Amino acid sequence: MLNLLRSDFYKLKRSKTFLTCLGILALVVAYIIIDFSSSAYTKEQLSPSTFHWIYMLFQVPYFIPVCQALFITMLITNEYSTGTIKDSVSLGFSRMKIYLSKLITVSVGSILIMIVSIFSIGITSIFVFGIYGAFSMVDLLLLVRMFLIQALLYTAYGSIFLMIAFLIKNIGGTMAFSIFFILILGSIIGNSSWGRILLLMDFSPTSIPHPQAVDIGITTAVALSNLVICSGIGGFIFKKQDIK
Amino acid sequence: MAEYILQTFGLTKQYGNYTAVNNVNMKIKKGDIYGFIGRNGAGKTTMIRMITGLVTPTKGEIELFSRKGEKNMNAGLNRIGSIIEHPALYPDFTGYENMELRGKLLGIPDKKMIGSILEVVGLNDIGKKKVKHFSLGMRQRLGLALALLGNPDFLVLDEPINGLDPEGIVEMRKLLKKLNEEQGITILISSHILGELSKMATRYGVINNGTLVEEFTDQELKLKCRKYLSLRVSDSARASMVLEDVFKTANYEVMPDNVILVYDLLNMSGEICLELAKNNVKIYSIESKGDDLEEYFMKLMGGGHYA
Numbered sequence A: 001m002l003n004l005l006r007s008d009f010y011k012l013k014r015s016k017t018f019l020t021c022l023g024i025l026a027l028v029v030a031y032i033i034i035d036f037s038s039s040a041y042t043k044e045q046l047s048p049s050t051f052h053w054i055y056m057l058f059q060v061p062y063f064i065p066v067c068q069a070l071f072i073t074m075l076i077t078n079e080y081s082t083g084t085i086k087d088s089v090s091l092g093f094s095r096m097k098i099y100l101s102k103l104i105t106v107s108v109g110s111i112l113i114m115i116v117s118i119f120s121i122g123i124t125s126i127f128v129f130g131i132y133g134a135f136s137m138v139d140l141l142l143l144v145r146m147f148l149i150q151a152l153l154y155t156a157y158g159s160i161f162l163m164i165a166f167l168i169k170n171i172g173g174t175m176a177f178s179i180f181f182i183l184i185l186g187s188i189i190g191n192s193s194w195g196r197i198l199l200l201m202d203f204s205p206t207s208i209p210h211p212q213a214v215d216i217g218i219t220t221a222v223a224l225s226n227l228v229i230c231s232g233i234g235g236f237i238f239k240k241q242d243i244k
Numbered sequence B: 001m002a003e004y005i006l007q008t009f010g011l012t013k014q015y016g017n018y019t020a021v022n023n024v025n026m027k028i029k030k031g032d033i034y035g036f037i038g039r040n041g042a043g044k045t046t047m048i049r050m051i052t053g054l055v056t057p058t059k060g061e062i063e064l065f066s067r068k069g070e071k072n073m074n075a076g077l078n079r080i081g082s083i084i085e086h087p088a089l090y091p092d093f094t095g096y097e098n099m100e101l102r103g104k105l106l107g108i109p110d111k112k113m114i115g116s117i118l119e120v121v122g123l124n125d126i127g128k129k130k131v132k133h134f135s136l137g138m139r140q141r142l143g144l145a146l147a148l149l150g151n152p153d154f155l156v157l158d159e160p161i162n163g164l165d166p167e168g169i170v171e172m173r174k175l176l177k178k179l180n181e182e183q184g185i186t187i188l189i190s191s192h193i194l195g196e197l198s199k200m201a202t203r204y205g206v207i208n209n210g211t212l213v214e215e216f217t218d219q220e221l222k223l224k225c226r227k228y229l230s231l232r233v234s235d236s237a238r239a240s241m242v243l244e245d246v247f248k249t250a251n252y253e254v255m256p257d258n259v260i261l262v263y264d265l266l267n268m269s270g271e272i273c274l275e276l277a278k279n280n281v282k283i284y285s286i287e288s289k290g291d292d293l294e295e296y297f298m299k300l301m302g303g304g305h306y307a
Helices: A002-013 A016-038 A040-046 A050-059 A064-082 A085-090 A095-129 A137-168 A171-189 A193-198 A213-240 B044-051 B070-077 B095-106 B111-120 B136-148 B166-183 B194-198 B218-225 B236-245 B269-278 B293-300
Strands: B004-015 B018-024 B027-029 B033-038 B059-064 B080-083 B154-158 B186-190 B203-208 B211-217 B228-233 B252-255 B259-262 B283-289
Touching: A002 A095, A002 B095, A016 A064, A016 A095, A064 A095, A064 A137, A064 A171, A085 A095, A085 B080, A085 B095, A095 A137, A095 A213, A137 A171, A137 A213, B004 B044, B018 B044, B018 B059, B027 B186, B033 B044, B033 B166, B033 B194, B044 B059, B044 B154, B044 B186, B059 B070, B080 B136, B095 B111, B095 B136, B111 B136, B136 B154, B136 B166, B154 B166, B166 B186, B194 B293, B203 B218, B203 B293, B211 B218, B218 B293, B228 B236, B228 B269, B236 B252, B236 B259, B236 B269, B269 B283
Parallel strands: B018 B211, B033 B186, B033 B203, B080 B154, B154 B186
Antiparallel strands: B004 B018, B004 B027, B004 B059, B203 B211, B228 B259, B228 B283, B252 B259
């Protein structure tokens, strides 16, 4: 398992798509913050409190799932198109372990994307808005809680994209399905509260600026269920798959 | 008793109603260079994929290194190096990075080994060139280097000389023979180029329409493909005496209907006729016969196109 992880992280570290996603994301979120500062109204809305500042860290990069879909699609479907997926299977590694290693790798990749965007927003907003108010222990706890919930959200998203990539196996199909999942499905069932929960949309602090404990509980349970179900289905698909 | 590296028992793969591999019982002994021959679509690659765990058989069993069962199979796969259809390479990585990645997968920390294997396959001076800029021959050699990393006991090579120039083919043959003779690596190799395969294989398996038609050794093949003179004479007993007394050969067979098959003296048909006539043996016909390698394989594969 350790060898599989070493190999997968080696690939992630050298993945051009992943590095490009990180770079573009950092630049885009920085641009959004700079753009905010040009609006007097937004500046007034965002600048006064540390609370808003923390939420801004997680609010702004709403398009992280698109980056995730992109890098996960490229990482997995490339293995099928170049035939390198055969490497680990033909060396006798259990397919479930191979899948688990990929899941851990894409989850870490997704969290890295989130961290990069947080840093980019944080640094840019300090330059643009300055530091407002004191950063208390309560704020730190809020930051940690938001980080953990968002990390779980993106890990759950990652598991969905990973399952899709293992199921469809080609770049075009996987990207099309992922975009359908992110954009179109959201607009169809995202209006109902259950639809929003199932699509993990209620994790977003944009949806619930002041989430209650029960909301966090429900969304955490749904995210974990998504993670477990999608990983189970994806792993099963891969185990039964004939690799050509 | 011979030690088998690989045995399959009734191995079958079906895709819907189509049977790609049908009830194959293949045996590969330790130290063999096993030439696996068949037309396009005969089932070679499906068979190789099942052996390497990429495809699950519909029926039958695989015994690898004398062990059966999924867990043992996975342990056995760890001792196999393979190239299946085309080398699986990361095009944006350099040759060294591809090797380094495989090393991580195999848990090989020794980077010197990478250098020495690249040297063995003649890729020690590739520098930082990315694999996407490699020629087909370089890719094949890198594929072989990847297969050799981890000192495998068994190499499974599906069409490894595809795309190699004549010089590359000779080098590959020499290298595979050297690995077999010096390191005792057992090799399963499928190839389109029958002539080339016959220069290195010690055993053969011929597959046609998913069925293993025949398995034989290179000695058996030589016997099957040898040239001979076929004589139909009036008196086979007297003709035999002439062959033994005058030509000092016992390398012949007497067949029914006074037919004699002579396996040497191929260029002495004139002298044979003369001596038989001198000894009052009438010759009704004399022909040079025998399949060459390709004709023989084509017959086994049902004629037409091969490999």
